[in-house]
Amino acid sequence: MSGLFCFRQMIVWISSYTFNKNKGINMIVSKKNILDFAKHYRATFINSITGFKNASLIGTVSGKGTHNLAIFNSVIHVGANPPLMGFLMRPVSVERHTYTNIKETNYYTVNHINKEIFKQAHQTSASYEKEISEFEACVLTPEYTERTKAPYVKEAKVKIGLKFLEEQEIKSNGTIFIVGEIQEVIVPNDAVLTDGYVDIEKAGSITISGLDSYHEMERISRLSYAKPGVLTKEI
């Protein structure tokens, strides 16, 4: 298997060289090239061209009370009023503990990954059995408040409690887009600015690229609301 992988990898390098030679500073990769890539190379390549991704831990609990914690990089804003967030779940053709727990209990939490816990956060992606709590296995602490029926990650600084609202299946590959309504937000006091902006950089939130690369942020600037014919300025 390893030999075959090496051989396929070599083919990929040779193909890359062909792109390089013909196209100057850019590599131009067609859909056919992508489908010809070795499986791991393709997964790594396609996952990293998406751009920088949200880095969150989603906390749930099963009907029987077993905690689950899983890393996701697809959390997005869905709406402010009502306050909604969404994330994409891989096909449920194999058992997905996060999905099962959300369907059983209706509640889940989204916890920003920060620099202090990114290794534990990454470790939650290992294939633990359903009866194993990733909180325990990855040395993170479950925490509840009055309003949530799902565990937060105590070590996270920005935490959101959500109630499941709807799911939409993406027919093209069986992934599922999950939408929840925000029930509660916990953020450090000193990160909330007077206009409502939450300085998540100050709160230590980080980001992911590809499947395994973690990045911290440095602000370039905030820009004013854009209007036609008016040059946007730094605020």
Place this chain on the structure above:
Amino acid sequence: MSGLFCFRQMIVWISSYTFNKNKGINMIVSKKNILDFAKHYRATFINSITGFKNASLIGTVSGKGTHNLAIFNSVIHVGANPPLMGFLMRPVSVERHTYTNIKETNYYTVNHINKEIFKQAHQTSASYEKEISEFEACVLTPEYTERTKAPYVKEAKVKIGLKFLEEQEIKSNGTIFIVGEIQEVIVPNDAVLTDGYVDIEKAGSITISGLDSYHEMERISRLSYAKPGVLTKEI
């Protein structure tokens, strides 16, 4: 209006103070608090708690040949085989040029925003009329290759050409999740590592938090594939 806004803002500050006083270092915000926030404060708050967001320009062309370019912060990975990406579109109760163009021509491009063009990218969010090309209005250059029927942004370094596959309406608020299949990827040669990882930090890609804050990245580290009982290590 402005007076009313100030008054509501003051209420928000007073409420925040109440959270602060009672809750120590954390602000705990309930769903009711969020619904009571002034409109702009709420939009800013909810948009920034999502976490760091993808920063992309989506390029399209209408059936009549007019270019359109719009900034999006919801692009996510959907699958590697077939190679799929998705993004969320606001409700089409008012005209959305990107949506109309994708439905007319079936093609669109996703272009990573980098530090050199983030002000022009932000400016595309102004409400331009349909017959105005944001490429021209925001001083960016449309560029075509053999494989795409939609314009890339020449000044972007990581560019993806996509073909529309499906749309799923989020019933909770009328937003639409658009899924497309990758037809072509253009990346700088020197950003592609031997395992397929594309170093988008090296390619200058940046990220957004909230509605208007732009951030550049610094890698903390890449981590090895996670397995139960094995400590993940830096690679």
